[in-house]
Amino acid sequence: MSSNAALTDLIIKMADDELVQGHRNSEWTGLGPVMEEDIAFSSMAQDKIGHAWALYRILHENLGGEDPDRFAFMRPEKAFKCSHLVEMPNSGYDFSLMRHFLFDHAETVRYESMRESSFEPFQQLSKKFRGELKYHTLHADAFLIQLCNAGEEGYARMQTALYETIALAAGIFEPSAAYEETLIADKVYPGEKELYSRWLDQIYPVLVKAALNLPDMNTITPVYGGRQGFHTSYLVPLLKEMGEVFNLDTEASW
Amino acid sequence: MYGGGYIFDEPNGKQLREEQLHDDPEKLAAFEDRIARGEKIEPGDWMPAEYRRQLIRLIEQHAHSEIIGALPEGTWITRAPGFKRKLALIAKVQDEIGHGQLLYNAAETLGKSREAMINDLLSGKSKYSNVFNYPAKTWADVTVIGFLIDAAAIVNQVANAKGSYGPYCRALERICYEESFHLKQGHDAFIELATGTPEQKAMLQDALNRWWQPIMHFFGPPDKTSQHSEKLMQWKVKMASNDEMRNQFLDSYVPKIWELGLTLPDPLLRKNTATGRWEYSDPDWNEFFRVINGGGPCNAERLQVRKWAEEEGRWVRKALMNPAERRSLPVA
Numbered sequence: 001m002s003s004n005a006a007l008t009d010l011i012i013k014m015a016d017d018e019l020v021q022g023h024r025n026s027e028w029t030g031l032g033p034v035m036e037e038d039i040a041f042s043s044m045a046q047d048k049i050g051h052a053w054a055l056y057r058i059l060h061e062n063l064g065g066e067d068p069d070r071f072a073f074m075r076p077e078k079a080f081k082c083s084h085l086v087e088m089p090n091s092g093y094d095f096s097l098m099r100h101f102l103f104d105h106a107e108t109v110r111y112e113s114m115r116e117s118s119f120e121p122f123q124q125l126s127k128k129f130r131g132e133l134k135y136h137t138l139h140a141d142a143f144l145i146q147l148c149n150a151g152e153e154g155y156a157r158m159q160t161a162l163y164e165t166i167a168l169a170a171g172i173f174e175p176s177a178a179y180e181e182t183l184i185a186d187k188v189y190p191g192e193k194e195l196y197s198r199w200l201d202q203i204y205p206v207l208v209k210a211a212l213n214l215p216d217m218n219t220i221t222p223v224y225g226g227r228q229g230f231h232t233s234y235l236v237p238l239l240k241e242m243g244e245v246f247n248l249d250t251e252a253s254w
Numbered sequence: 255m256y257g258g259g260y261i262f263d264e265p266n267g268k269q270l271r272e273e274q275l276h277d278d279p280e281k282l283a284a285f286e287d288r289i290a291r292g293e294k295i296e297p298g299d300w301m302p303a304e305y306r307r308q309l310i311r312l313i314e315q316h317a318h319s320e321i322i323g324a325l326p327e328g329t330w331i332t333r334a335p336g337f338k339r340k341l342a343l344i345a346k347v348q349d350e351i352g353h354g355q356l357l358y359n360a361a362e363t364l365g366k367s368r369e370a371m372i373n374d375l376l377s378g379k380s381k382y383s384n385v386f387n388y389p390a391k392t393w394a395d396v397t398v399i400g401f402l403i404d405a406a407a408i409v410n411q412v413a414n415a416k417g418s419y420g421p422y423c424r425a426l427e428r429i430c431y432e433e434s435f436h437l438k439q440g441h442d443a444f445i446e447l448a449t450g451t452p453e454q455k456a457m458l459q460d461a462l463n464r465w466w467q468p469i470m471h472f473f474g475p476p477d478k479t480s481q482h483s484e485k486l487m488q489w490k491v492k493m494a495s496n497d498e499m500r501n502q503f504l505d506s507y508v509p510k511i512w513e514l515g516l517t518l519p520d521p522l523l524r525k526n527t528a529t530g531r532w533e534y535s536d537p538d539w540n541e542f543f544r545v546i547n548g549g550g551p552c553n554a555e556r557l558q559v560r561k562w563a564e565e566e567g568r569w570v571r572k573a574l575m576n577p578a579e580r581r582s583l584p585v586a
Contacts, residue, residue, distance in 0.1 A: 023332055026340075029347050030328040031559070033567020034574070035321070035355045042348035045331075048339055053337045069336040093570055149575035157569065238332075245393045246335040252451050254335035254393075254441075 002186040006179035007119060009081070010188070011063070013227055014110070014203040015055035016082035017172070019072060020235070021103055022048030023236065023242060025089055033093050038138055049134045056127075058121045073246040077236050083226040085168040087234045096159035097147070101140035102169035108133045110189070113178050118187040123205070141206050148210035155211070162212055170222035171197065277302040289490055294420035297363040308491050310364045311357045313379075313422055316377045318382035320557050324350045335393065341395070342439045349436065353429045360421040376561055376565040380584035384542065385468045387550030394447055394454075394461035401439025402465065404509060406472045408433050410494075448514040455516075462511070462520045470537040473500040479539075504532040519533035542576055 025045035032038035056072055059065030085103060090096045111129045114122040147154035173196035174184075184191040200217065207214050225231070246254060273480040276584040281300050288295065291334035294300055323348045331347060358368045385403055390396055408430060415426035447458040462489075474480065488490040505525070511518060522535045546552070 026331045026344050029331055029344065030321070030324040030351065031563045031566075033563070033570035035351055035358075037567075037570070038324075038351045039348055039355070042344050042351070046344050046348070049341060049344070053341075073336065093567060147570065147573045153569050154573035197295065241332050244333045248374060249451060249453060253446060254338060254450075 002006075002166050002188050006136065006176075006182050007188065008059060009176060009179050010183060011055050012058050013083075013176075015052045015059070016080050017086050017103075018048045018055065018084045018107075019052035020086040020095060021099075022046075022050075022052060022088060023238060024096070027090055027101070036136070037093070039078040041096075041100075044136055044139075046158055050068075051129060051205050053127075054125060057126075062121055069246065070250065073243040074250060077228045077231055077239060079229065080239070081227050081229065082231075082235070083168070083172045083174070084223045084232050085165065085172060085224070087214065087232045088168065089170070089234055092157075092160040094147075094157040095164060097140065097143055097167070098158060098165050102143050102165055103172070104133060104136040104140055104208075105202045106169065106172045106199050107201060108137055111196050113190050113198070114188075115194060116187075122188070125207075128179065135193070141209075144206065144212075145210045146213060156190070158210065159212055162207070163215065166217075167220045168223045170217070170220055171224050171226065173199070174222065174224040174227045176227065185238075185248060190208065199210070229250070259355050261561065264368075265424050277304075281410045283554070286488070287502055289418045289488075293418075293425060295418050296420045302484075302489075305329040305489055305491065308366050308486060308489075309419055309422065310361055312491060313357055313361040314366065314371045314374070315381055315383075317354045317361060317371065318380060318526045319386065320354035320357060322355075322382045322386045322560065325384055325556055325559055326388075326552075328398050330390060330393065330396045333393070336397075339443060342443075345438070346400070346436050346439060349432045353425075353432070356428065357422075358421075360425045361423045364380055372560075372564065376557060376564060378548065378557065381546065382548070383472070385472050386556060387545050388465070391464070392461060394457040397440060397443040397447055397458065398461045400436065401444040402440075402469055402511075403441050403472070403506055404433060404437045406469060406503050408437060409506075410473070410500050413493040415500065416490070417493055418475050441541070445514065448516060461517055462516055466519050467537050467541070470500070470534065471539075471542045473503070473583050475539055475542070476536070476551045520572075 006186065011110055020136065022045045025041045025048060028041035029045070030036060032041060053068055056065070057066035060068055084101060088095070088099070091098075111126045111133060113128040117123050117126070148158050149155075166231060173192040175192040183189060189195075204214060228234060278585065282302055284550075285295070285300060285305075287304065295305075327350075328347050331340065331343050334343045358371060361371060371380065376381070389401060411426050411433065413432050415430055416421050417423055417426075435533060444458070447454040477495045477497040479498065483492050483495065486496075508518065508523065508525075520535050522533060525532050544550070548554075
């Protein structure tokens with residue numbers, strides 16, 4: 001079994017991605033292009049934030065980590081390991097939808113790969129999240145294809161959004177210099193490189209249906225850094241906002 | 255939450271008048287008999303023009319209240335303290351948007367499209383509950399809204415759920431069911447602050463002081479000044495008078511607030527044990543009408559946010575509804 005440090009590192013990356021992506025999804029509540037999309041993004045926000053909570057609880061209960069609320073709401077920016085993709089502001093619905101599409105397929109291959117993980121809590125999460133992620137990707141795929149096939153503006157917007165997000169999304173799969181090999185050898189999960197390739201296999205057919213052009217991935221430089229604690233300028237204000245009330249009194253019960 | 259509460263007069267002050275009723279007297283009598291027998295009126299049934307007009311206005315304003323009502327609390331989703339509160343708040347606000355959707359659907363059965371209703375909201379022609387024209391300044395405001403404004407809305411909605419129009423009643427039944435969960439969450443968050451640190455209590459007391467007048471306004475002007483509701487009551491469009499609902503609310507919730515050691519900013523507030531009714535200082539009704547007519551602290555902001563969402567989302571709606579591109583799968 002991999003060391004606690006290796007597992008902790010992996011879990012923080014996964015959980016921080018979920019928390020910050022959930023935060024971004026939740027910002028659509030009340031502002032979506034149609035009411036049905038408000039509801040969809042709110043619902044996905046709950047799932048993502050719920051996933052983050054579940055992962056922080058694993059840290060807390062299995063690996064000697066801190067209380068989930070304190071860990072999520074009080075950590076400094078440097079201690080966060082989320083990818084740059086999730087930190088970016090929502091921008092328009094086009095950007096948000098494309099991010100949701102790329103992120104949720106990445107999540108799907110990740111949790112799917114953990115069905116037989118040697119770390120038992122991952123097996124459980126994999127089973128639990130499967131049903132939710134199925135709907136998230138179904139939603140993303142359906143909207144992407146519809147918007148791309150409904151005329152020039154939708155198509156142009158989604159193609160632009162793909163160009164804007166693809167390198168950021170590839171950055172989700174930033175390997176860990178310290179722990180990657182151990183985690184693979186111990187069969188915790190198949191590793192970032194393998195997940196990246198499975199992810200491309202999953203998104204490609206959908207992009208073809210939407211007639212979108214996926215750039216040659218060999219010409220793309222994935223945006224790394226988030227996993228090592230280097231972040232965009234968008235993360236600090238986000239964390240400050242998220243902890244605004246909690247940090248008024250961290251000993252109080254809210 | 256959120257809807258219900260006081261449903262406004264039209265901007266021109268037009269109200270139900272006898273001379274507006276030019277319906278077939280036989281059909282009208284049969285219609286009124288059905289209502290008197292407790293039957294529900296359904297979309298395809300004959301109904302007086304004025305009944306349809308009043309219902310559209312009522313349901314539409316209720317729907318608007320749900321989606322505008324999502325905004326003051328919605329701004330606190332990203333700041334909610336801790337996972338439990340955050341998840342509960344997102345779920346709640348999501349429900350409110352869902353209620354808006356249900357209500358627009360119910361109103362559409364009467365012949366006005368969702369687009370037309372939203373246009374009337376954005377142009378200011380159609381109103382929403384006044385209470386959402388006030389800001390939610392602190393986390394404690396969220397708990398006051400979640401507990402007391404939801405509670406007030408439930409009083410109103412439970413009454414309206416017994417009304418005469420089938421689609422509206424069915425939407426309200428489901429809404430009330432979800433609202434009862436919201437009320438529990440709101441109550442729980444409210445109690446957490448009321449029994450918390452001195453700073454938390456002070457924050458809550460401050461929010462309560464600021465929200466008390468809008469809450470008293472919520473059910474609308476006193477019965478003695480509003481003489482228009484007789485026909486609406488007979489047709490079971492309006493199910494209880496403003497004062498009755500206000501009294502019912504005070505009776506259920508003031509004791510709960512006082513029990514927690516909190517105060518309310520009205521020295522005259524008391525229950526008259528002889529009459530069984532609550533006595534209170536008349537809230538400032540000039541302020542109420544000033545806010546309804548656009549002069550509240552957040553009227554402009556609320557509509558601006560909705561306009562932004564409409565404008566930003568236009569390309570998506572266009573793409574989703576592009577009829578030339580509509581396709582269906584071949585039947586297997």
